[in-house]
Amino acid sequence: MPSPRIAPPAAAAPARTAAPRWAVRAAHLIALIVLPSALWRIALVLGYPAGYTDAGFVPFDTPGSKLWMLMLSVVTELAALLALGLVRPWGEVLPRRLPLVGGRRVHPMAAVVPAAAGAVALTAIWGAMPLWWTFPHEDMTRLGHHLVGIMYQPLVLWGPLLGALTVSYYRRRRASTAG
Numbered sequence: 001m002p003s004p005r006i007a008p009p010a011a012a013a014p015a016r017t018a019a020p021r022w023a024v025r026a027a028h029l030i031a032l033i034v035l036p037s038a039l040w041r042i043a044l045v046l047g048y049p050a051g052y053t054d055a056g057f058v059p060f061d062t063p064g065s066k067l068w069m070l071m072l073s074v075v076t077e078l079a080a081l082l083a084l085g086l087v088r089p090w091g092e093v094l095p096r097r098l099p100l101v102g103g104r105r106v107h108p109m110a111a112v113v114p115a116a117a118g119a120v121a122l123t124a125i126w127g128a129m130p131l132w133w134t135f136p137h138e139d140m141t142r143l144g145h146h147l148v149g150i151m152y153q154p155l156v157l158w159g160p161l162l163g164a165l166t167v168s169y170y171r172r173r174r175a176s177t178a179g
Helices: 019-047 065-086 106-127 129-134 143-179
Strands: none
Touching: 019 065, 019 106, 019 143, 065 143, 106 143, 129 143
16 A cells, blocks of 8 residues: 655744743833823814913914824824834734735844834933923923823833834844744
8 A cells, every 4th residue: 555645844934933921011012102192182183282371372273283293193103003013923924915015024124123223213302301391391380291291201111112122023033034
């Protein structure tokens, strides 16, 4: 009796290494860190002074200023959500539903370089936030000043968290493609 033919194994893609639990939590935390400041800007667009004094609150009367504030809120939240790509499978292989590029592996440097640049930029941009919060602002109420500080203060963590995620992603991807 002839033995059954066994097909040779197909060339397998490198095994995906799961992101550490801390990295997954940090990626979700980044999306939450950005949310309070976005909600504060939306309150301003809707006409709520959100901590400004009557004299300090300048309604948006220039063309496009309300749209700018809304777009800024949306774009910052979308940028924060990109951190999830450093811990999710779609950060390693593009989803098949994407036209032209779906199913292709993401080159590690295509994610690491922009993420690292973003981490450095965000750290530089938001690093002075604690200093801003220490000075009084005449155009804001005392409570409003504290409210804005509390809503913007978490942004100090965005850059360092993104930097840690980037290093974790790089190490994980380097280890999975080295073998």
